[in-house]
Amino acid sequence: PMPPAPAPDAPVWDVSQFSLVDGHLVLVGRDEEASYRSRNRTGSATSEGTTLYPVGRRDPEPAGEERNPRGAARGAEGEPTQSSQFGNVKGLLWKRLRERRSRGGTKVEALAGTGPEADSVPTHSGSRESLVAPAELDLTGDGVIVRPVHGSIVGERFCFQVITGEGSRSFGCATLAERDRWIETLRRTAQPNKDNCERLELALSLWVYEGRDLPPRRRLRCHLQLDGTLFARTTAKAAGADGELFWGELFQLGALPPARALTLALCRDDHPPAPPVAAVTIPLAELAAARQPLERWYTLSGGGG
Structure with a gap:
């Protein structure tokens, strides 16, 4: 059967809060506080620039350079190389995942969207989209689908949906080009030999x-x-x-x-x-x-x- 589209009131997670590491889409924001865009539930209007924290109860802190005024003024002498930056970020991401797992499987399972149905949104076709941010989405399994989502359904212009054996998530991007880049990257992650496979593009x-x-x-x-x-x-x-x-x-x-x-x-x-x-x-x-x-x-x- 054809995988269902997201429900009109399903959450759309901000893709800028996630990073792709070794075939996994990993939450890089603070625990349980991945932001998602708010939408007018009675129509298709969007509240651009508005971020909500569905589980956390604190106001969001400034991110990146805003949190550290000295960061923007750091000179080239103190900048690490690109490869070392990637290695450090990758190591920190996996360290955070290990820490999450060490705190107990229950919390990780809830973040991954396998918790009780109370944390999910039922669609007309019976599928569910979790209201809790996924800590990690495994894109290396069989049957992973990455596809664009029309803005008239979720109330966001540049969105895509990731469907795995655990369920589905919808992600929002800032531009059409950013969405297309994410879709292509995630599809190649899910199917590394994509260029060597015969495929049919339908529109x-x-x-x-x-x-x-x-x-x-x-x-x-x-x-x-x-x-x-x-x-x-x-x-x-x-x-x-x-x-x-x-x-x-x-x-x-x-x-x-x-x-x-x-x-x-x-x-x-x-x-x-x-x-x-x-x-x-x-x-x-x-x-x-x-x-x-x-x-x-x-x-x-x-x-x-």
Whole structure:
């Protein structure tokens, strides 16, 4: 089955708090205080620059040079070489991991996302994303998936998802280029012989223009699903009294898994989410067979409004 996308209210962890060491994505922030960006849970707006500490109770301290004013003024004579810097950082990271493990397996397991279900967010498909920052994600196991996440799902523009046998985590980046670099690096870590393997790159470009004869005066979204898995969604808007609603939104989805069908599901913008009002399923083979961009009306069916 296709791995599920993150839930709309799942946490997005700040990737700058993590480092890649020997095939493991390691938390380098303070214990239990990896920051994640806050989002408006009722929409897709983001609070850029806001950092929260989901477990820690102290205000965040200035990081790096801000914490040590003399650090920025340090001259070249006192700077270690790049190789020694990497060796020192790598040693400190593994030292911290050993210290965490020595304090007891219970805490490490909770940080790794294998603790009780109370520390996780259930998605519609039954998967769970932990509310606790992962101390370490092992990318050397089988079946590791690293893929971009559309911003309409998590309310962040530049995000990616890491799926392992232990579960899934979503990470946010500052720019598109940074996200693409992380995805490529983590994929090569999970599959070192990536360049020697045959692979298929799948993408989908889709406009969602408008709807007619919809339930009037209700806030509605259109969910884009591949084989039943949510990959993107439109903005929530209220249909007019005449049942017409205009979105005019373009979706360009890349790095997609193999799929057979695209489903457009019309959903009410409710909390908790309600079942779809109606939907239409389109075979992807039909879209792929078109020699030019296809524009047409599709009739929705099912549901009761």
